[in-house]
Amino acid sequence: MAREEVPVIEARGICKYFGAVTALEDVYLKLYRGEVLGVVGDNGAGKSTLMKILAGLYPPNAGEILVDGRQVHFSSPRDARDLGIEMVYQDLALAGNLRIDENIFLGREQVRRFGPFKFINNAESLRRAKEHLDKLRIEVKSVRQRVEELSGGQRQAVAIARATAFDAKVVIMDEPTAALAVKEVRKVLDLIKDLKNHGIGVILISHRLDDIFYVCDRIMALFRGRNFAEAPLAETNRNEVIGWIMGNRSPVAQAARILDLN
Amino acid sequence: MSTATSEATATARERSLRVRLIPYIDRFGILFLVLVMLLVGAITQPDVFLTWRNLSNLPGQNAANAVLAIGMFVVILTAGIDLSVGSVLALAMMTTAVLARDGFPPLLLVPLPILIGMTVGLINGLGLTKLHLPHPFIVTLGTLNIARGVGNLVSGGVPVSGLPEVVRFWGAGNIPIGDVQIPVSLVIVAVLYIGFFIFLQYTRTGRHIYAIGGNPQAARVSGINVDRTLILAYVLCGAMAGLAGLLVAGRTNSGFPNAGIGAELDAISAVIIGGASFFGGRGSVLGVLAGVLVIGLLRNILNLNNVQVFWQQVLIGVVIILAVSLDVVRRRVGSASE
Numbered sequence: 001m002a003r004e005e006v007p008v009i010e011a012r013g014i015c016k017y018f019g020a021v022t023a024l025e026d027v028y029l030k031l032y033r034g035e036v037l038g039v040v041g042d043n044g045a046g047k048s049t050l051m052k053i054l055a056g057l058y059p060p061n062a063g064e065i066l067v068d069g070r071q072v073h074f075s076s077p078r079d080a081r082d083l084g085i086e087m088v089y090q091d092l093a094l095a096g097n098l099r100i101d102e103n104i105f106l107g108r109e110q111v112r113r114f115g116p117f118k119f120i121n122n123a124e125s126l127r128r129a130k131e132h133l134d135k136l137r138i139e140v141k142s143v144r145q146r147v148e149e150l151s152g153g154q155r156q157a158v159a160i161a162r163a164t165a166f167d168a169k170v171v172i173m174d175e176p177t178a179a180l181a182v183k184e185v186r187k188v189l190d191l192i193k194d195l196k197n198h199g200i201g202v203i204l205i206s207h208r209l210d211d212i213f214y215v216c217d218r219i220m221a222l223f224r225g226r227n228f229a230e231a232p233l234a235e236t237n238r239n240e241v242i243g244w245i246m247g248n249r250s251p252v253a254q255a256a257r258i259l260d261l262n
Numbered sequence: 263m264s265t266a267t268s269e270a271t272a273t274a275r276e277r278s279l280r281v282r283l284i285p286y287i288d289r290f291g292i293l294f295l296v297l298v299m300l301l302v303g304a305i306t307q308p309d310v311f312l313t314w315r316n317l318s319n320l321p322g323q324n325a326a327n328a329v330l331a332i333g334m335f336v337v338i339l340t341a342g343i344d345l346s347v348g349s350v351l352a353l354a355m356m357t358t359a360v361l362a363r364d365g366f367p368p369l370l371l372v373p374l375p376i377l378i379g380m381t382v383g384l385i386n387g388l389g390l391t392k393l394h395l396p397h398p399f400i401v402t403l404g405t406l407n408i409a410r411g412v413g414n415l416v417s418g419g420v421p422v423s424g425l426p427e428v429v430r431f432w433g434a435g436n437i438p439i440g441d442v443q444i445p446v447s448l449v450i451v452a453v454l455y456i457g458f459f460i461f462l463q464y465t466r467t468g469r470h471i472y473a474i475g476g477n478p479q480a481a482r483v484s485g486i487n488v489d490r491t492l493i494l495a496y497v498l499c500g501a502m503a504g505l506a507g508l509l510v511a512g513r514t515n516s517g518f519p520n521a522g523i524g525a526e527l528d529a530i531s532a533v534i535i536g537g538a539s540f541f542g543g544r545g546s547v548l549g550v551l552a553g554v555l556v557i558g559l560l561r562n563i564l565n566l567n568n569v570q571v572f573w574q575q576v577l578i579g580v581v582i583i584l585a586v587s588l589d590v591v592r593r594r595v596g597s598a599s600e
Binding site: 055057076077078081087089091093094095096097098102103106107108109111117118119120 | 465470472476477482
């Protein structure tokens with residue numbers, strides 16, 4: 001199970017406390033290039049908190065984060081984004097009043113220089129957004145549409161396009177299919193497979209085991225803020241994963257986890 | 263059968279026409295209102311309304327509101343509000359007048375009111391972002407009182423008249439172009455509105471202001487420095503309030519401590535009539551200009567027709583409610599035809 005390759009992102013001994021509440025205690029995570037890692041756990045298991053730490057939104061109280069084997073410190077999501085760590089938030093974090101392309105490039109607008117001044121280059125923004133959506137085979141009527149006019153699935157696609165517009169290495173997705181119609185779920189999952197084929201590492205948080213078993217290479221479970229179990233998809237099954245979420249561990253899986261950590 | 267089909271296509275065509283028209287109504291609907299008002303003015307007072315003598319008064323009368331409104335617009339775009347601008351106008355105006363009386367170098371009197379406005383704006387911005395006051399209503403309500411009080415303290419609460427030429431020029435001067443005297447206030451408003459249009463549409467910071475109004479969380483996780491952008495918005499708004507103080511001082515050749523009472527409400531009215539959303543992220547500079555014109559023309563036409571001044575207030579209130587309710591109806595139609 002141990003791989004020679006350096007993980008694209010790795011978390012070691014992450015602890016996070018909110019006042020007296022322990023959200024995460026000594027949590028480890030590894031993700032390799034082109035791998036889809038499913039993270040499961042009950043509500044409050046610490047999944048979202050861990051992802052927000054990896055994305056630079058929260059600082060951890062203890063532990064370290066390594067990107068391509070080098071230790072990093074994120075003081076904001078911008079630091080993480082600069083290193084190619086992108087997050088697609090559960091509430092999507094899109095500005096409904098802005099156009100699709102404006103959302104894709106929000107915070108990293110396409111500009112043209114005039115002496116000391118920089119002006120937004122709308123033509124370039126629209127062109128590159130269209131190009132990027134085409135590459136991901138995301139269909140929209142026009143990139144000029146405001147995001148509030150889009151369906152849930154289209155918004156999710158825009159959020160993913162946003163995360164991958166600039167050489168992302170890692171895309172973290174928090175419940176990307178939770179709010180979608182059945183028809184749209186498959187599209188988003190296929191999009192995740194596309195990202196994987198482009199060599200991007202994906203961390204997928206989901207309550208839907210169908211999603212997890214459709215796209216993931218490996219599954220990791222958190223329970224009450226700690227690592228609980230972990231296995232390649234091929235070596236586990238739905239019943240075992242459901243057990244993990246509820247805090248039941250089979251001896252086999254436990255052994256696998258110990259081997260992997262060492 | 264065929265009638266039913268052709269009816270269906272007719273409805274579809276009508277609907278798609280409506281869908282295509284909506285963006286234009288969105289953009290130019292308020293300008294239509296301005297045209298209607300020009301027409302009403304021209305019909306009710308054909309001999310006076312469209313004369314240069316009347317129209318050339320409009321920039322002077324409305325410049326202060328135009329300047330306040332564009333600053334207010336930036337703040338409202340961020341889903342904020344600045345109640346202090348009327349008091350800041352008075353503070354800037356009084357300080358300028360008092361210092362002019364005391365022999366302060368006249369050239370420094372021009373940037374001074376703007377700097378005063380920026381200072382209060384900075385306090386508003388810092389109060390909102392660093393003291394984490396729950397809503398900009400609170401901090402600007404505070405500075406509304408503080409600025410008004412300080413303005414009275416500076417002047418002892420009495421008016422001061424007689425300002426240097428350089429100050430009067432800004433509020434009441436004219437620039438001759440051929441035979442026409444172009445009011446300086448008109449030039450200022452034109453330059454500012456073009457400047458703000460470019461700022462909001464074509465700079466990253468301008469885009470971020472819209473984004474913050476649309477979804478502050480999205481702005482934050484996109485790496486936008488939300489606090490810094492908000493502070494800038496309030497500083498800009500304060501600067502405009504200070505400039506408005508300079509314009510009113512120049513126009514009236516004086517400083518009076520009661521200046522600008524309620525001016526913040528006129529500015530907010532202009533922004534809202536102009537189609538900006540009170541909840542942030544929506545609106546255009548052109549709309550704000552139209553909103554200012556609607557209020558200005560309404561007053562002008564009512565004055566020309568000798569309508570009692572109290573009726574003006576009633577009508578402005580009616581226009582606010584009508585303009586916003588039309589907006590609500592239009593949005594509902596717009597989303598229904600999606």
